[in-house]
Amino acid sequence: MNWRDHLQARLLDIRPASVCALDAAAHQLAGGVLRNTxxxxHGNQPGQAAELALGIDALNGLDAQQAQHLISQTRLYTAPRILLAVRSDCALNEDMFIALGFTLSATDTSANVRVHYYDLDTYKTVPDWLNARHWANPERWEP
Structure with missing residues (x-):
């Protein structure tokens, strides 16, 4: 499956209520897949939130700092979910995407494109120690 087919399948799987396209190619792809959404x-209507941000060419030509800034701004102010198609010449490498909370969704080796996905609700797994049995034990308290 190539990366475009994977993006289309993910959009149909996620079925967001609204989409913010980070570039013209993303707007065209999302418009073709999610017709009534x-x-x-991005940038046309500042402050307008969406359920999903989609980027295909958004990181092209940006250095690492600019790419991280765009991702951070999108994550904070635009959408809690981000789906990005990233070319091999992107300034951010695989480890940087992992550090930003993304998971690798697909890799198209013939086109040298990776698809990364970020979801605020699931980006961090809950550690085992963070549960009720590790909190204070009221039965041990002496008045």
């Missing part, structure tokens, strides 16, 4: 281009 409200959609806007």
């Amino acid at each position: 409200p959609m806007h281009l």
Whole structure:
């Protein structure tokens, strides 16, 4: 499966209520897949939130700092989920995407494109120690 087919399948699987396209190619792809879904281009309407941000060419030509800034701004102010198609010449490498909370969704080796996905609700697994049995034991307290 090539990366475009994978993006289309993920969009159909996620079925977001609204989409923010980070670039024109993403707007075209999302518009073709999710016809009745409200959609806007990133930057056209500042402050307008969406359920999913989609980027295909958004990181092309950006250095690492600019790419991280765009991702951070998108994550904080635009959408809690981000789906990015990233070319091999991207300034951010695999480890940087992992550090930003992304998971590798697909790799198209013939086109040298990776698809990364970020979801605020599931980006971090809950550690075992973070549960009720490791909190204070009221039965041990002496008045």
